Amino acid sequence: MKKHCLFCNELIDMKQDEEFDRYSGCMCAPNTYYHLSKDAYSYIQAFSYAKKRQVLPIVSAYIRERAENGERLLLTPGKMEEMMVDPDIPMTTEEKEKRLLQYLYRRTESALEPVNLHPLSKSFNLTYSTNLQEFVYIMEKLRETELLVREGSILKLTDQGWSEAAAFSGGGKRKLFSVIVGDEEIGLEWSAQLLPGLEQCGYDTRLLLPSSLRKQDSELLEALAESHYILADLTGAGPEVYFAAGYAARADIPLTWTVRADQIDSLLSQSEWIRPIPWEDTEELVQRFQLRR
Known part of the structure; x- marks a missing residue:
């Protein structure tokens, strides 16, 4: 489907989904894409003509700058409101x-x-x-x-x-590595061991626990879309982990599946397309990612 980008007005490819639309190839996101939430349309249309002239070019530039750094933006009304007060937006x-x-x-x-x-x-x-x-x-x-x-x-x-x-x-912006866990206790353990290890590899990190994954709202999708890499651990995982990881895979974000070794047999019998990396302890995982750096 072809549709005009709301921010640069180019006629480009647009794919619809239940929760967001995906725009690709315009001057906002050359050779890549961005996502726009369904409720963003009415939010933008409510702008006055003067506000559109002021705000839309800024949004276009913001999308491109983040896309040039490898981010995949999900634009929501909340995200655009944050953008308008971001002190990093150049004005002079x-x-x-x-x-x-x-x-x-x-x-x-x-x-x-x-x-x-x-x-x-x-x-x-x-x-x-x-x-x-x-x-x-x-x-x-x-x-x-x-x-x-x-x-x-x-x-x-x-x-x-x-x-x-x-x-x-300076040294440039660090890439965001998001870690999704299906078990709260593993999340607490990893926050003290795995995340610091990833940060030593040069990443910014974000931990997504089951409690936040169950919301499945625009804030969760934004957190996933901002990620450069995602690790999804399936140990004790419920459907919310698969939902989040599935969204990441569909958005072409590099995704690594893991599972504690004592659960891998039952997991492999349930799915033919997921091949998680088994792990025995957190230190082993840290070393694995340091070697892949």
Whole structure:
């Protein structure tokens, strides 16, 4: 099905599901996709014309920035309200200039390496600009201050631009590793052992216990959609674990199944398509993921 993206107005592929719609391939999410909850439509349509002109370009840029970092966004009214007060959203020209420098820095190995943004008309949301004219102004300002070399749609960081981008880019955002458990006691044990081990591997972590999984609301889906990797442990798991893990698999989020070794035989007899990794103790799992780093 083809439908116009609400945020950039491109006509793109849209797939419907019971709880959300999946949009793919527009300038908000080039070569990837984002999800929009059903209740987000009426929320957006209630905006005044002036508010739409102000808010929708910001949402488009936010989706793209997160997509460029590997996140798969699920947009809900609550998520958009959070977005509007996010202090990290660039508002000044100087802040938007930094966004472009950071973007180029993440995609190059050294100064003067070219990055092609053709067509520019589909790239202005990289800087949270509201239109192409503002984006061109930002590029020209960076060129005049000798931070950028521009040849049409091809941009290159100068030595000075590379140094400045490196200085405020830091180590980059850590990827989110979500851990889903079917047993509360295992969750408590893993919060003290497995999660710190994953953090030592360079991940941010989130633990999802059965009590939070049973809600199956938009907050849970947002938490899953923000994840870069998911571990789902089936030890003592109820249907809520399978629901959450199934959502992750359907969203193409890398998913690893695990189960305590003493339960693997009964699990394999129930399912032919799930092949979990058996584990004896938490330390063994930590070591396994450290080796896969």
